[in-house]
Amino acid sequence: xxxxxxxxxxxxxxxxxxxxxxxxxxxxxxxxxxxxxxxxxxxxxxxxxxxxxxxxxxxxxxxxxxxxxxxxxxxxxxxxxxxxxxxxxxxxxxxxxxxxxxxxxxxxxxxxxxxxxxxxxxxxxxxxxxxxxxxxxxxxxxxxxxxxxxxxxxxxxxxxxxxxxxxxxxxxxxxxxxxxxxxxxxxxxxxxxxxxxxxxxxxxxxxxxxxxxxxxxxxxxxxxxxxxxxxxxxxxxxxxxxxxxxxxxx
Amino acid sequence: xxxxxxxxxxxxxxxxxxxxxxxxxxxxxxxxxxxxxxxxxxxxxxxxxxxxxxxxxxxxxxxxxxxxxxxxxxxxxxxxxxxxxxxxxxxxxxxxxxxxxxxxxxxxxxxxxxxxxxxxxxxxxxxxxxxxxxxxxxxxxxxxxxxxxxxxxxxxxxxxxxxxxxxxxxxxxxxxxxxxxxxxxxxxxxxxxxxxxxxxxxxxxxxxxxxxxxxxxxxxxxxxxxxxxxxxxxxxxxxxxxxxxxxxxxxxxxxxxxxxxxxxxxxxxxxxxxxxxxxxxxxxxxxxxxxxxxxxxxxxxxxxxxxxxxxxxxxxxxxxxxxxxxxxxxxxxxxxxxxxxxxxxxxxxxxxxxxxxxxxxxxxxxxxxxxxxxxxxxxxxxxxxxxxxxxxxxxxxxxxxxxxxxxxxxxxxxxxxxxxxxxxxxxxxxxxxxxxxxxxxxxxxxxxx
Ligand SMILES: Nc1ncnc2c1ncn2[C@@H]1O[C@H](COP(=O)(O)OP(=O)(O)OP(=O)(O)O)[C@@H](O)[C@H]1O
Ligand SMILES: [Mg+2]
Numbered sequence: 001x002x003x004x005x006x007x008x009x010x011x012x013x014x015x016x017x018x019x020x021x022x023x024x025x026x027x028x029x030x031x032x033x034x035x036x037x038x039x040x041x042x043x044x045x046x047x048x049x050x051x052x053x054x055x056x057x058x059x060x061x062x063x064x065x066x067x068x069x070x071x072x073x074x075x076x077x078x079x080x081x082x083x084x085x086x087x088x089x090x091x092x093x094x095x096x097x098x099x100x101x102x103x104x105x106x107x108x109x110x111x112x113x114x115x116x117x118x119x120x121x122x123x124x125x126x127x128x129x130x131x132x133x134x135x136x137x138x139x140x141x142x143x144x145x146x147x148x149x150x151x152x153x154x155x156x157x158x159x160x161x162x163x164x165x166x167x168x169x170x171x172x173x174x175x176x177x178x179x180x181x182x183x184x185x186x187x188x189x190x191x192x193x194x195x196x197x198x199x200x201x202x203x204x205x206x207x208x209x210x211x212x213x214x215x216x217x218x219x220x221x222x223x224x225x226x227x228x229x230x231x232x233x234x235x236x237x238x239x240x241x242x243x244x245x246x247x248x249x250x
Numbered sequence: 251x252x253x254x255x256x257x258x259x260x261x262x263x264x265x266x267x268x269x270x271x272x273x274x275x276x277x278x279x280x281x282x283x284x285x286x287x288x289x290x291x292x293x294x295x296x297x298x299x300x301x302x303x304x305x306x307x308x309x310x311x312x313x314x315x316x317x318x319x320x321x322x323x324x325x326x327x328x329x330x331x332x333x334x335x336x337x338x339x340x341x342x343x344x345x346x347x348x349x350x351x352x353x354x355x356x357x358x359x360x361x362x363x364x365x366x367x368x369x370x371x372x373x374x375x376x377x378x379x380x381x382x383x384x385x386x387x388x389x390x391x392x393x394x395x396x397x398x399x400x401x402x403x404x405x406x407x408x409x410x411x412x413x414x415x416x417x418x419x420x421x422x423x424x425x426x427x428x429x430x431x432x433x434x435x436x437x438x439x440x441x442x443x444x445x446x447x448x449x450x451x452x453x454x455x456x457x458x459x460x461x462x463x464x465x466x467x468x469x470x471x472x473x474x475x476x477x478x479x480x481x482x483x484x485x486x487x488x489x490x491x492x493x494x495x496x497x498x499x500x501x502x503x504x505x506x507x508x509x510x511x512x513x514x515x516x517x518x519x520x521x522x523x524x525x526x527x528x529x530x531x532x533x534x535x536x537x538x539x540x541x542x543x544x545x546x547x548x549x550x551x552x553x554x555x556x557x558x559x560x561x562x563x564x565x566x567x568x569x570x571x572x573x574x575x576x577x578x579x580x581x582x583x584x585x586x587x588x589x590x591x592x593x594x595x596x597x598x599x600x601x602x603x604x605x606x607x608x609x610x611x612x613x614x615x616x617x618x619x620x621x622x623x624x625x626x627x628x629x630x631x632x633x634x635x636x637x638x639x640x641x642x643x644x645x646x647x648x649x650x651x652x653x654x655x656x657x658x659x660x661x662x663x664x665x666x667x668x669x670x671x672x673x674x675x676x677x678x679x680x681x682x683x684x685x686x687x688x689x690x691x692x693x694x695x696x697x698x699x
Contacts (some may be wrong), residue, residue, distance in 0.1 A: 048652050051644065076654035092667025098653075101663060106654035141667075158653060165367040 001025045002047075002166050002197050006213035007058035016042045019058070019223035021236035024197040026165075028062075031208055031233065035241050040201045041085055041221070042166045048082045062166050064174030077109030078239055083172050085128050085201075090142040092117045095154070098142045098159060127160045131187045132180070148175030156187045165193065167198045173207040185210030196204045204211055205237040221244045252536035257566040263298050265319035267291075269443075270410055273322050277413060279382035280487050282390060293401065296530070301401045309587040309619050310558040312403075315527050316501060320473045321353045323442035324413045330437050332362060338435050338465040341492065342684030348431035348461065353373055355436055355469070356443055356444035357414050358620050372424035372456075375405075378415035378447055387419070389668035396479035397507045397535040399562070404531070408477045412447035417474075422453040422483075424650040429459040429489075429678060434476070436497065443473040454483035454511075459678050463493045464504075466524070470497030475504040484538065484639065488644040489677055491516075495524035498553070502528040510570075512538025516608045519676050520547035521685050522557050523692055532561045536598075546575040546675045549686070551584030551616075558587035574605040577672040579665055580616035591623040592632050602633040609639040610668055612661075662693050 001026040004053065009017040016039045024030045034040055046053045047060060049072040060067045065078050090098060104114045128138060131153050143151050152172050159167055169188065175179055188211050192198065200211055208216070208230060216232040217224045218241065225234070227246045236244075259267075279287070300306070335352065336344045349369065352362040358377035365373050378416035382391060394409060409605050416432055434446065452458055459481075466472065474496065482488050496502045501526040510516050520530055534543055547558045560603040563572050578586040588607040609618025620637035642664050669689050676682040 011352075050333070050648050071657075072648060073654050073656050076652055080652075082652055084649065088646050088652065090646060090664075090667070092670050093663050098650075101659055102653035103656050104648075105656065105659060109654065162654065242363040 002060070002062055002199070005058055005059060007043075007046070009042065010054050010055045010056055011042060011052060017046065017221050020219075020222070020223060020224055022217065024166075024199060026197050027192075027194040028214040029192060029198040029200060029205050029211060030215045030217060031202060031213040032217050032219050033202060033233065033236055035245065036220045039222040040131060040219055041212050042222075043171055044082050044199075044201065047075075047166075047168060048072060048080055051204045073105065074109070074163075076162075078105050081159050081162055083152075083159055083167070083169045085170040085174070087151040087155055089144045089145050091144050093141055095138045095140060095142045096124065099138075099158065102158065103161055124161060127157055129192070131157050131160070132183050133157050149177060149180045152176055153180065153184060156184050165196050167196065168196070168201070170201045171203065172200075173202055173204060177232030181207065182210065186229060205233040208233045218244045251510070255618075256341065259298065260313060261268065262316045262319045266407065267295065269319060269322055269658045273325075273411075276325065277411070278379040280385065282385060282670040283382045285574050287410050290406045290477070293406040294403060294410060297401060297406065301624060305604060306560060306589070308621075309589075310527070310529055310556065312527075312529070316473070316557070316576045317516065320411070320441045320443040320471070321440060322411060323444045324357050327357060328355050329388065330359070330362065330383070330435055332423045333498075334437070334467055335362060335433060335435060337466050339433065339463060340688070342680070342687055342691065343431075343463060346429055346431060346461075346614045346680050348429040349373060350431050350433060351416055351652045352419075352433045352435065353416075353446065354447055355412060355438050355442060365577045366428060369424075369426055369428055372421050372426060373430060374419040374421065376417045377529075378417055378449065381417045384411075389449070392481070394481070396691060397509045397533050398448075398480050399507075399533055402505070403622050404475060404529070405477055405505055408445055408447055408475045408505070410619065411443070411445040411475070412477075413445055415447040416512040417638070418448065420452045420458045421457045423455040424453075424458070426458040429681070432460065432462045434462070434464045434474075435467060436465075436472040436500070437467040438469050440474070441471045441473070442469070446474070446476045448476070448478040450480045452480070452482050452486045452488050455485045455504070456483065457561045459491070459679065461491045461493065461683075463495075464502060464524070465493070465495050466497040466500065468497075469500070471499035472497060475503045477507065479507045481509045482511050482514045482516055484511045485513045485559045486511065488517065490516065491520045491676065491678075491681060492520040492530075494520070494522045494528060496528070498526060500518070500525045504529065504640040505531045506533065508532070508534045508543075509537050509544060510534065510541045513540045514538065515541065516543045517675070517677060518543070518545040520559070521688075522547070522549040522551075524553060528561045530557070532559070534561070534563045534572070536567055539567045542571045546672050547577070548574075548672045548689065549578045549586055550669070551577075551578065551586060552581040554583050556585045556587075559590070560587070560589040562591045562593070564593045564595070565601040565603060566595045568598055569600045571602040572604070573673065574607075575672050576607045576667050578607075578609045578618060579612065579669060580609060580610040581620060583613075583615045585617045586619070587619075588623075589623070592633060592634060592635065594626045594628050594633065596627045596630050598629045601628060603631070603633045604629040607637045608668070610636075610665065611639060611641055623641065629665070649696070662690070665693055666690060
């Protein structure tokens with residue numbers, strides 16, 4: 001379970017998160033929607049531990065572990081996975097090699113044995129096939145020259161391989177064509193499980209038709225202004241954020 | 251460049267002059283060679299050691315770096331065993347299945363040298379010392395004339411003091427499968443000056459991989475001056491590679507003087523991890539059309555190492571191509587210099603020349619200086635150059651660490667990827683693998699001595 005309480009954070013000296021409180025029990029999927037610049041990506045970076053994102057107040061724990069005390073890679077080992085809004089290109093590091101180092105690192109940190117090469121290959125190729133990632137792509141440097149949609153698929157492939165306990169998806173649907181949206185959503189749904197929580201950041205209700213959330217939250221100006229069930233997304237799609245954004249001002 | 255009047259001579263300069271007088275009688279060579287030496291020492295006396303006011307030495311002030319002139323090596327012969335070579339080269343480079351031509355502290359070591367039987371007729375090797383004592387006409391006609399540069403301080407010093415080296419010929423149309431591995435090992439306990447000179451001719455239609463390895467057993471403070479003259483015949487193909495891992499206090503002055511014949515293909519590569527001060531001069535001249543040169547390298551420096559790569563590539567005939575890609579990783583107070591000069595003469599239409607140098611700085615005190623220089627006198631040409639210098643990308647590091655990799659793993663992967671782009675250009679897979687493994691070991695410990 002992810003538990004965030006009264007989280008405040010600054011980036012480059014500006015206050016971006018202004019007291020976020022959020023609980024995602026294991027087994028649940030929560031969606032966060034909100035206007036551009038409201039702090040959605042910032043929240044994901046703060047949870048992942050990116051340099052320069054300074055927590056000034058509040059707590060964040062994952063299954064009881066205080067995330068804010070850990071280094072970036074330690075948080076990953078503790079189960080935090082962030083599917084990036086803009087995945088980075090890693091020239092010169094073949095996707096296979098990257099995946100192998102990533103998996104071995106988290107397995108080691110979790111006290112598991114490294115996979116043998118054949119087992120690793122089977123695992124990766126199997127998951128890749130499910131997500132429609134061609135073998136040929138696994139030999140290329142990670143994300144270099146991949147299309148926007150291919151990068152997003154690759155994020156989900158990594159997520160499937162690393163078996164995190166908290167999945168944060170930052171606009172994974174942007175840049176996906178209709179078929180890819182379906183494949184990727186199926187990939188995500190396959191990972192839904194009773195000991196995993198998910199935070200799905202999106203601008204579009206359509207994604208939530210595929211990945212049906214247990215709750216929807218509206219984030220504006222660094223704070224959750226409203227929460228509801230999956231029908232809230234439909235409402236937002238129709239009427240926009242104005243109503244919720246104003247709540248604070250009122 | 252204006253002539254600079256040499257003020258006071260330094261201790262090293264005075265020492266070199268004295269040593270020439272002391273050792274000349276013991277240096278090999280007949281009267282013809284003697285004249286070469288005398289001319290050279292006169293040139294050197296005029297020029298002195300190069301310093302920062304000499305444009306080509308702007309960033310490498312050898313005059314102030316070379317405090318003393320070590321005693322010339324060779325008066326006393328040292329022996330090494332094959333196990334010593336294994337230790338100095340490492341298992342990978344020792345195990346290439348190559349022909350070995352070994353020099354110990356600057357002197358040819360016949361015991362440890364061999365040309366493997368299956369290619370014995372294709373590689374002719376004589377020691378320079380032997381050749382100088384009795385130089386044949388073809389040698390006299392070409393030696394010291396392969397793509398020479400006037401007034402080169404270091405080459406003049408080399409010609410004056412040269413003691414031994416390899417005179418190597420790869421015969422016409424020979425297609426060598428095994429690399430020719432020239433191994434220069436320094437083993438002396440005392441500080442010595444080693445002066446080597448190599449004269450290599452790859453004949454028409456031949457193809458060969460020639461690897462020069464400069465390694466050390468002990469001798470942390472050797473001063474080496476090595477010149478390779480390499481002429482490449484029509485249609486020949488040469489992979490010419492240097493591995494430099496001298497001792498931590500050593501100086502390494504290297505000159506490659508290359509001349510490329512018509513339709514020939516030259517692929518040069520230099521991998522530098524050793525020596526306190528190294529200067530790698532690479533002069534390339536295209537003598538025939540439709541020829542190509544790809545000259546690349548990797549340097550990995552730390553502590554207070556200083557390494558300078560200075561190239562002068564002259565396109566003098568039409569339809570030639572040159573490519574350079576140099577990658578340098580610098581830690582601590584390491585400093586690297588890259589000076590790349592490209593000259594395209596009026597007749598050299600359809601020249602295609604591109605040059606790139608990248609420095610990666612792992613510490614705030616490391617420094618990378620790049621100075622490209624283009625002199626283009628023809629109009630129908632494509633020329634380009636670029637240089638970058640930077641740190642590991644923070645965003646990339648965050649992304650990779652988010653996937654669970656430790657900071658150390660991420661650095662290793664990213665640095666290996668950085669240098670890997672240059673290592674890709676080494677065609678021989680075994681040599682490439684050996685270099686990659688050494689780069690990895692460097693990252694793991696930067697161990698030396
Ligand atoms: N380094 C920085 N210094 C100052 N402000 C920053 C910095 N990085 C981000 N911000 C600001 O933080 C705010 C929140 O940005 P964030 O990326 O979290 O928004 P978002 O909700 O993800 O928006 P989008 O829907 O466009 O992805 C923005 O106003 C942004 O300009
Ligand atoms: Mg965002």
